[in-house]
Amino acid sequence: MRYSRQNKILDIINTHEVETQEKLVSLLKKSGYRVTQATISRDIKELQLVKTLSPSGKYKYTVGTNVDQPISDRYVKIFKETIQTVAYSGNIIVVKTLHGCANAACEAIDNLNFPNVVGSIAGDNTIFLVVNNPDNAPELVNKFNEMIK
């Protein structure tokens, strides 16, 4: 449930001022994720979160706005590990993911910038992708299936 948890972590730090990893552990517990600080430390490393000064003068974790590095490897990885099946009908591609991971997977897809995708929406374990033209759907589905094979 790693990606689902990391997604929740992003949620949490966007809505709370999280001063320490221990705080994050207890906030996650409220959402049903039982993990230790060690795991959080690794999640934070992967998500490239940073401890910054909040305006109040306290430290808090935020998403790092790093320009330089190719973060896309990470997206490919999320993509591969969370997506279960891909299908289409007309100009809609339906992507099934692991439970709770649709958001993370959807963001990965967005960031991978596939051609002909004009929009996306994610639920809990399903993503709808809108393709500009129904003709392009099969090719995209093939590409997706290649990636997760």
Place this chain on the structure above:
Amino acid sequence: MRYSRQNKILDIINTHEVETQEKLVSLLKKSGYRVTQATISRDIKELQLVKTLSPSGKYKYTVGTNVDQPISDRYVKIFKETIQTVAYSGNIIVVKTLHGCANAACEAIDNLNFPNVVGSIAGDNTIFLVVNNPDNAPELVNKFNEMIK
């Protein structure tokens, strides 16, 4: 020595991959600054540096690109505490600062966005500001003197 040191810290982290505060301590020592990790911790807080992942997978300190907060207080402070005298001749304003602080002060001035200043250059303890029109120099000099009074 504080602002001069912090300026050097910015130098260092832009040219080295500094993994820990202790590393920074020893790099600073090579430049003649003898301080302890405690001081560095405070400098880092003030400079709002963040520990990020470098592409190599190691941690390193970098300047945080924080959008939200009013950092300008800090510039005013640097301005007030490092600038010694202000004078002008024609369209050039000459600012004297504490030894080694011209760069920090100059950056502060840049960020404070004074009107009619078209350019700036900093040495070790002197800054030249180019004003768009000699007529505007006296007013600016007055403003500066007000600020450091």
Place this chain on the structure above:
DNA sequence: TTTCAAAATGAATAATTATGAATCAATAAT
């Protein structure tokens, strides 16, 4: 100058974070 207040720093330490090693779970290979 002397004195006082405020700021900066260091020493020591508390608090926090990162990581090696062991464990567990899931999956693939035999």
Place this chain on the structure above:
DNA sequence: ATTATTGATTCATAATTATTCATTTTGAAA
């Protein structure tokens, strides 16, 4: 089914960082 293999996680702890408290330094006021 049994055994490797791999990845994720925890536990324990090392490493790192933040902070408290004491001391020194600095700067201003008398």
